[in-house]
Amino acid sequence: MVEQDYYDFLGIQRGADDAAIKAAYRRMAKECHPDRHGGCAEQEARFKAVSEAYDILKDPQKRAAYDRFGKDAFRNGGPGGDPFGDGGFNGFSDIFSSIFGEFMDPRGARQNAARGADLRYDLELSLEEAYVGAEKTLTIDALAQCEKCSGRGCTKASQCAQTCSTCAGMGKVRAQQGFFVVERGCPTCRGSGEIIADPCGACAGEGRAITKRRLSVKIPAGVDEGTRIRVAGEGESGIRGAGNGDLYIFVHMKRHPIFARDGTTLVAECPVSFTTAALGGAITLPGLDGAEIEIKIPAGIQSGEQLRHRGAGMSILNGRGRGDVVARILVETPTRMSAKQKKLLEDFRATETGDECPAAKGFFKRVREIFAG
Numbered sequence: 001m002v003e004q005d006y007y008d009f010l011g012i013q014r015g016a017d018d019a020a021i022k023a024a025y026r027r028m029a030k031e032c033h034p035d036r037h038g039g040c041a042e043q044e045a046r047f048k049a050v051s052e053a054y055d056i057l058k059d060p061q062k063r064a065a066y067d068r069f070g071k072d073a074f075r076n077g078g079p080g081g082d083p084f085g086d087g088g089f090n091g092f093s094d095i096f097s098s099i100f101g102e103f104m105d106p107r108g109a110r111q112n113a114a115r116g117a118d119l120r121y122d123l124e125l126s127l128e129e130a131y132v133g134a135e136k137t138l139t140i141d142a143l144a145q146c147e148k149c150s151g152r153g154c155t156k157a158s159q160c161a162q163t164c165s166t167c168a169g170m171g172k173v174r175a176q177q178g179f180f181v182v183e184r185g186c187p188t189c190r191g192s193g194e195i196i197a198d199p200c201g202a203c204a205g206e207g208r209a210i211t212k213r214r215l216s217v218k219i220p221a222g223v224d225e226g227t228r229i230r231v232a233g234e235g236e237s238g239i240r241g242a243g244n245g246d247l248y249i250f251v252h253m254k255r256h257p258i259f260a261r262d263g264t265t266l267v268a269e270c271p272v273s274f275t276t277a278a279l280g281g282a283i284t285l286p287g288l289d290g291a292e293i294e295i296k297i298p299a300g301i302q303s304g305e306q307l308r309h310r311g312a313g314m315s316i317l318n319g320r321g322r323g324d325v326v327a328r329i330l331v332e333t334p335t336r337m338s339a340k341q342k343k344l345l346e347d348f349r350a351t352e353t354g355d356e357c358p359a360a361k362g363f364f365k366r367v368r369e370i371f372a373g
Contacts, residue, residue: 006053006066014067018058025054116143116208116236116245123249125219127256127266131288131315133221137214140247143236144211149200153207153240161240162197164189192239207240217249222317224261227251258285264314264323269330270295277301277331285325287312295327302359303331 007014010024028050030036037043056062119142125134145151154160163169167186171193174181185191199205217231228250235245259266270283280299287293293312301307306328313323337345354361 009053021057115243116238118245119235119247121249124252126254130223134219137216141212143208145237146203146207146209148202151207151241153205154196154198161194164195169193208237221315223251225253266313267326270327271330271332305329
């Protein structure tokens with residue numbers, strides 16, 4: 001085995017890239033290849049040492065382990081052997097544990113494995129409910145603490161938990177896959193680290209059973225489509241007293257007959273007659289708080305223009321104030337007219353000079369110029 005540092009042995013820097021490592025290996029391997037030295041034992045040993053260093057540094061995973069732990073990471077592996085075999089750190093799984101061990105407390109792992117699942121609930125709200133907030137009663141079918149055994153999972157308290165023999169109480173088992181060791185939840189105890197000698201007949205030893213329950217939750221004002229509300233501890237119960245999961249409420253908005261929502265802005269498409277658009281006027285919209293919203297229409301407004309009424313829109317989630325209401329004006333051309341109305345429009349058309357509609361006048365002027373050209 002190479003006695004000195006692999007990088008120093010190959011004559012490269014620690015931050016060398018793959019190309020530099022490969023070039024150094026080829027150079028040194030060519031220099032000390034046994035065929036060039038008539039079977040010299042010393043050169044043959046040097047050639048093996050070069051191959052050993054290259055074998056470690058060319059592999060990203062082996063190199064990372066070497067950079068962190070040095071040759072202890074491969075103790076007893078040897079060139080050509082299993083560098084993550086037994087000895088030193090007891091294989092790659094111990095290297096992994098030494099890096100992440102502070103996050104892998106066995107008791108915490110068992111609790112997480114036995115913890116109840118999180119639940120999702122899709123809640124549909126009207127725009128008015130989202131505006132003021134609401135208190136909703138939800139009906140949920142989920143795993144809850146078994147009433148017969150009080151969540152113990154066994155018929156007698158003295159015959160409850162015994163350490164699982166498969167995982168030795170760890171709640172997880174390891175399987176070797178090449179250079180890697182994969183950890184999975186124990187199939188015998190399902191991650192709890194314990195087994196029940198005399199399981200409860202109602203819950204089969206889990207300490208929980210499907211139960212219908214009602215839950216009252218408060219929905220804050222200002223929620224929107226896709227808003228997620230977390231209710232801690234209201235998910236499924238854990239196995240035999242382990243922690244509960246959480247409940248996640250996803251908000252969906254019902255279609256409103258007048259307003260479309262854009263964040264905190266409420267948008268209403270408002271058709272108005274062409275006489276109102278020409279002469280001006282006012283329209284009234286119903287506010288979500290029950291108050292009327294009057295929007296004045298200036299004379300000569302065009303279809304598609306927007307009029308904004310500030311402070312009458314949607315509540316701001318987790319904040320103060322409200323957004324705006326926007327009226328998008330759609331000028332409607334009359335489709336049914338009496339003879340008198342038609343006569344009045346014809347008299348008006350007879351007096352037109354073109355200055356009444358400057359956009360139309362400019363457009364057709366450009367059209368005539370194109371034809372003339």
